[in-house]
Amino acid sequence: MTKDRISNKHPTASSTQGNAQDGGWQPRKWGERQIGTFIPGLTKLAFKKKSPLLVRLMMDWEDFVGPRLGRETEPRRMSAGTLTLACSGPVAMELQHFAPQILERINTACGLRGEHTLKRLKVVQDMTAFETPRPVRPKPLQVNVADIDDEDLRQALERLGGHVSARRRRR
Known part of the structure; x- marks a missing residue:
């Protein structure tokens, strides 16, 4: 679709049929439109029957x-x-x-x-x-194992302790 730069008009479907008055050109309106103006067109097919x-x-x-x-x-x-x-x-x-x-x-x-x-x-x-909401799984609790010097062992015990305490809460 080409735009006439002089008159700022776009061709319409009637231009292919040869409208003699305006040459098939019609000014295009730009600007904000309320969302409610789109609803009837969008819901027309959904609510047809x-x-x-x-x-x-x-x-x-x-x-x-x-x-x-x-x-x-x-x-x-x-x-x-x-x-x-x-x-x-x-x-x-x-x-x-x-x-x-x-x-x-x-x-x-x-x-x-x-x-x-x-x-x-x-x-x-x-x-x-109707979808039922899935329950949110609680995060495991932090277990205090700060006294252990070995880093790998401390992280493993923190994870294990958190899972054990979470399992106790579920019961």
């Missing part, structure tokens, strides 16, 4: 159910007044307990009334959707 209500639930899910349940659950689909949620096993029972409050919050916040309201939650246990 989803209803606007489900998209809103996915985007604001933590606001509806709270931060803890929001991290451990995820709305999957919505059909015929039923909202399908994915979660891990222990959270499923808690979701069933809070189902009336969650449905009321969603229906009120989204303005759903009459036949369009969500009437039930369907809970699907899906462990693959």
Whole structure:
């Protein structure tokens, strides 16, 4: 793509079709754009088959159910007044307990009334959707072996003592 140095304009796709008015040149606008202007274009294909209500639930899910349940659950689909949620096993029972409050919050916040309201939650246990954090392995403790003169022996005893004390803490 060549740039006309005199007018600071770039050719457009219409230039190949021969626009007689401006010769196919159009000024290019440079500058900062807010990141929110890119979101609709990026998410259009991802949410193409989803209803606007489900998209809103996915985007604001933590606001509806709270931060803890929001991290451990995820709305999957919505059909015929039923909202399908994915979660891990222990959270499923808690979701069933809070189902009336969650449905009321969603229906009120989204303005759903009459036949369009969500009437039930369907809970699907899906462990693959949520990664459990790996436990952090503690570093071995330092053992005081400063009285030993031999450098190699002192380093070996420090390592051994640290591993032994770490094993005792795990039990």
